[in-house]
Amino acid sequence: MEDTTVKLLGNKGSPYSHRAEVALRLKDVKFEFLHEDLAHKSDMLLRHNPIHKKVPVLVHGEKPIAESLIVIEYVDEAFEGYNILPSDPYERAMARFWARFIDDKVIPAFWMSCWTDGEIQKGFIAQSKETLTTLQRQLEGKKFFGGDSIGLVDLAGCMIAFWFAVLQEVAGINLLNEEDYPVLCRWAEDYCSVRAVSESLLDKNILVAFFASKKEKIFATKAPVYD
Ligand SMILES: N[C@@H](CCC(=O)N[C@@H](CS)C(=O)NCC(=O)O)C(=O)O
Incomplete structure (x- = not known):
């Protein structure tokens, strides 16, 4: 069966992480928030965002998505409900x-x-x-x-x-x-x-x-x- 779980690698002190978290909440998506200590980054963060090594990273099933503005657009397109971007x-x-x-x-x-x-x-x-x-x-x-x-x-x-x-x-x-x-x-x-x-x-x-x-x-x- 396809893995459709949603995980957010983030840090509550980060405004970029906040963008992704609010996008998920607006869409009412169930997700697990995985706190990243940015002084000691997890293997999971480094594996999923090897280019920038930054939060947020959204992991949808097996698929990682990095960069907050891109995460917002992905969340808007991948899940039903609230429209974050205009349709026009x-x-x-x-x-x-x-x-x-x-x-x-x-x-x-x-x-x-x-x-x-x-x-x-x-x-x-x-x-x-x-x-x-x-x-x-x-x-x-x-x-x-x-x-x-x-x-x-x-x-x-x-x-x-x-x-x-x-x-x-x-x-x-x-x-x-x-x-x-x-x-x-x-x-x-x-x-x-x-x-x-x-x-x-x-x-x-x-x-x-x-x-x-x-x-x-x-x-x-x-x-x-x-x-
Ligand atoms: N352009 C990135 C910026 C993300 C960013 O700067 N994240 C910071 C936290 S506020 C980070 O993870 N920094 C870790 C580092 O630079 O080593 C985005 O929009 O997601």
Whole structure:
């Protein structure tokens, strides 16, 4: 008989892992969450994602799927129920465009704004403000990027909705705030209160403590630190 079990190799502290987990919860897929300690990766992770060695990896039966945005699309296509991507081809293309914009532009500029200082930081803060303003414009007149319910771009933006507040608190900056980004902040609250999302999130204080304990190392390397 064909193996149809679903396993998610993930880590609750990872926004990329969160994307995959919420996708499965939205679809009501029964899955086993296999926690990965990223300082000591399991053989299963290394075997299933030998190229990037990162979470998330979805394992459907014997088949591994890596890279969070690809996992979301796979989950949307492989399982019935909730539609994460729009059915209209143009709308799908636009959702993919904005999800990529978040990964390629919004996250890197914000991350570097947190872990640099002086003139270099000023440059990243300017970039970050521009990307957040551009993204906020996409939300005008809508509850979620996906419309009335969350979709691909909302999942892609989970780091903005939850992790950015943690990072800026630890870094001591105040980039994403109510005054400058009222629409994004309202969206962040709405996103975090969707059940599939809140069930997947760690307590914010745990994340603050985690990043605070790694602050100097991250500042020095500009990269996430897992050990
Ligand atoms: N582009 C990847 C990024 C995934 C990623 O960066 N995962 C991190 C956790 S937040 C990871 O597993 N890092 C382990 C490592 O870099 O060694 C995706 O979208 O899935």
